[in-house]
Amino acid sequence: MIASVTLNPAVDYTVELSEPLTDGAVARSDEHRYDAGGKGINVSKYLAELGVETVATGVAGGFLGRSLLERLSATSIDADFVEIDGETRLNTTLLGPDGEYKVNQNGPQVAPSAIEEIVDTLQGHDPETVVIAGSLPPGTGPETIDRVAAAGPWETVVDVGGATLADLEAEYALCKPNHEELAAATGRRVDDVQSAIAAAEELQAAGFERVVASLGADGAIMATPDRTLHAPAADVDVVDTVGAGDALLSGVLAARARQESDAVALRSGVAVASRVVAVSGTRAPSLTGLRDERESISVSAY
Numbered sequence: 001m002i003a004s005v006t007l008n009p010a011v012d013y014t015v016e017l018s019e020p021l022t023d024g025a026v027a028r029s030d031e032h033r034y035d036a037g038g039k040g041i042n043v044s045k046y047l048a049e050l051g052v053e054t055v056a057t058g059v060a061g062g063f064l065g066r067s068l069l070e071r072l073s074a075t076s077i078d079a080d081f082v083e084i085d086g087e088t089r090l091n092t093t094l095l096g097p098d099g100e101y102k103v104n105q106n107g108p109q110v111a112p113s114a115i116e117e118i119v120d121t122l123q124g125h126d127p128e129t130v131v132i133a134g135s136l137p138p139g140t141g142p143e144t145i146d147r148v149a150a151a152g153p154w155e156t157v158v159d160v161g162g163a164t165l166a167d168l169e170a171e172y173a174l175c176k177p178n179h180e181e182l183a184a185a186t187g188r189r190v191d192d193v194q195s196a197i198a199a200a201e202e203l204q205a206a207g208f209e210r211v212v213a214s215l216g217a218d219g220a221i222m223a224t225p226d227r228t229l230h231a232p233a234a235d236v237d238v239v240d241t242v243g244a245g246d247a248l249l250s251g252v253l254a255a256r257a258r259q260e261s262d263a264v265a266l267r268s269g270v271a272v273a274s275r276v277v278a279v280s281g282t283r284a285p286s287l288t289g290l291r292d293e294r295e296s297i298s299v300s301a302y
């Protein structure tokens with residue numbers, strides 16, 4: 001079973017605008033939606049849709065925390081969150097004809113005692129894999145991630161900021177940076193596939209068994225102990241890119257849970273991401289029948 005930990009979850013508020021935002025003018029919106037979000041929660045949503053057993057944990061508080069948990073309880077995901085005094089955040093995505101704008105709040109203060117409750121929760125579920133994903137809320141730091149990673153016999157996967165990645169000390173089976181996080185974690189310039197491969201290999205050598213990096217329109221790479229793989233992005237009409245990295249990670253983890261090869265895992269990740277970017281918000285689209293999409297994705301080895 002795969003457990004996700006979201007230390008800074010959010011209600012994701014996605015607003016579709018028919019006209020570009022203009023300074024001083026009122027923008028009217030025809031469509032909006034609210035999703036239970038935050039990177040770990042998204043991973044659990046997509047894993048559940050892929051038929052992988054998962055539990056989502058983290059912290060939640062205030063009326064947005066209650067809304068988040070109500071939304072999760074309407075899904076098939078097992079959610080086991082720790083209640084905190086602060087208010088869970090509202091993260092906003094504005095989708096207009098001129099582009100995609102994202103506003104993320106910093107999130108509430110999280111006390112060390114809440115982290116210990118999360119550790120107890122994880123120990124109670126006894127997962128094989130723990131995925132810690134998303135930004136660190138006030139009161140937490142890289143040592144929080146190391147604490148959760150080292151608190152049980154599970155393998156740990158992280159999707160956290162680049163600077164945080166560079167400061168981690170526990171053992172990690174996999175990390176999932178995007179190109180900016182790769183650059184921040186290694187101090188390298190990352191502006192194309194080749195420079196991303198060099199940075200991912202450096203990060204892999206620094207102590208992550210596998211590095212899966214999402215590169216947007218350039219697809220994704222996976223640095224393994226033996227070689228580095230690249231898969232191009234699938235050709236789809238993109239509605240919004242929010243959750244694409246979480247979808248990539250979910251596809252990779254679902255394939256790993258089925259003991260598939262690294263190449264199949266990378267193709268599966270790209271195929272899941274291509275379904276998620278075709279819908280607005282961070283809801284899980286149908287992820288059935290991915291085989292054809294997965295098989296049409298080529299993988300090059302370096």
Ligand SMILES: O=P(O)(O)OC[C@@]1(O)O[C@H](CO)[C@@H](O)[C@@H]1O
Nearest residue numbers: 010037038039091104134135243
């Ligand atoms: O502020 P963070 O924790 O880095 O990112 C949070 C977030 O943008 O990530 C998810 C998409 O990946 C959204 O559900 C959520 O709003």
